[in-house]
Amino acid sequence: MANQARKGLTIIEMGIVILLMSILLGMIFSLVRNFSIFKTTQGETETLKDLYSFAKRSAIKSGQAVFMEIDLDQNRYKIYRKERKGNFIEDKILIEKNLFYTNKITSVKIFSKKIDSGVVTIAFYPFGFNDEAFIYMGTPNEIKKTVIFPRYGNYATIKNGEFNEDANPNLLLLEDKGENF
Numbered sequence: 001m002a003n004q005a006r007k008g009l010t011i012i013e014m015g016i017v018i019l020l021m022s023i024l025l026g027m028i029f030s031l032v033r034n035f036s037i038f039k040t041t042q043g044e045t046e047t048l049k050d051l052y053s054f055a056k057r058s059a060i061k062s063g064q065a066v067f068m069e070i071d072l073d074q075n076r077y078k079i080y081r082k083e084r085k086g087n088f089i090e091d092k093i094l095i096e097k098n099l100f101y102t103n104k105i106t107s108v109k110i111f112s113k114k115i116d117s118g119v120v121t122i123a124f125y126p127f128g129f130n131d132e133a134f135i136y137m138g139t140p141n142e143i144k145k146t147v148i149f150p151r152y153g154n155y156a157t158i159k160n161g162e163f164n165e166d167a168n169p170n171l172l173l174l175e176d177k178g179e180n181f
Helices: 010-032 041-062 170-176
Strands: 064-071 076-085 088-098 105-110 113-115 119-124 133-139 141-147 159-160
Touching: 041 064, 041 076, 041 088, 041 119, 041 133, 041 159, 105 119, 113 133
Parallel strands: none
Antiparallel strands: 064 076, 064 119, 076 088, 105 113, 105 133, 133 141, 141 159
């Protein structure tokens, strides 16, 4: 009996292998689903809408201005606040993200000026208001979604296509009141 070679795995060894594989697959799945390459334009606009609330709450809670910096050329954004370190002021990054080309932020309209390249910074103040901005998502040839950061409102809104408040300025006021149209 001592010379008999064992073939195969025991049930305990099989259970351990299956457990380890399921843990690894779970970790891989959670990492892969966070890549922006798999997000649709709708998913990215929802993320930007949520980041509006996050930045606004962060500014109010900390009592300091919070900034959202959008780099239109590099297709990335970050949310940060200024922090004093001794004699220096540094950016404390709260969130930083790169976007995939199909979810590109093509332009931002802030202070009634549409910006197509460079870096745009939107400020969120601790008093509960921010710079009003329109963030256009899609490709340069086709704007798929517009994320609207209202100056005084509590929630960002998403519109299909390229939204232009100049065409219907009362539309934003109706939404803030919760009216259906």
